[in-house]
Amino acid sequence: MEGPNQEKNSASIGRRKFLTLGIGTVGAALGATYVSLLGSFLNPPAASGATELQSVGNLDKFPVNTPTLVSYKGSGVEEGVYIVNLGSEGVIALDFHCTHLQCAVNWVAASKRFICPCHGGVFDLKGTVLAGPPPKSLRRRVVKIEGTNVLIGGMLV
Ligand code: FES
CATH class of the missing domain: 2.102.10.10 (Rieske [2Fe-2S] iron-sulphur domain)
Known part of the structure; x- marks a missing residue:
């Protein structure tokens, strides 16, 4: 039997999952950006002698x-x-x-x-x-x- 509390718990779990996914997504994006910037810092672009003077x-x-x-x-x-x-x-x-x-x-x-x-x-x-x-x-x-x-x-x- 579902009562008002059961409904509230479902909505609460939904919000919790949403927040977890949101935080995870933002964390992954920040991590990817950090790795990308770190890569650029450690390995600056290898220009070739053919680059424009x-x-x-x-x-x-x-x-x-x-x-x-x-x-x-x-x-x-x-x-x-x-x-x-x-x-x-x-x-x-x-x-x-x-x-x-x-x-x-x-x-x-x-x-x-x-x-x-x-x-x-x-x-x-x-x-x-x-x-x-x-x-x-x-x-x-x-x-x-x-x-x-x-x-x-x-x-x-
Ligand atoms: S970065 Fe280590 S000596 Fe220059």
Whole structure:
């Protein structure tokens, strides 16, 4: 026999199931978003050398042996790139992601080194690993000089 209390319990169970499903769905969506963002952070898009070239300014904007951080948006995602004018050795463009776990490295002028704030990775002016856990040098991007205009493109390796 169903009374008013039985009806109330059915409605209550329905609401409970609804809330459980709703919370589960929202939780799954947030989890998927988090995993997606974490994946992007840990594995930045691997651009190829064929990526569109982008001007980052005149050569005189980049003093010799003083890395200058610029932004590059050739692949649609804005990324940090250090332009390093090596004088007679030319110009290189270093991706600012540490090769350990992809933190952004900083140029520390006092020590003339790139230092990773996450686990202490250290790189020299050309991006070569000097200390810490990074397994390899900073990645390089394509560089092209047209007159005095510096253009950068996709990753070289
Ligand atoms: S992320 Fe740079 S040393 Fe770990």
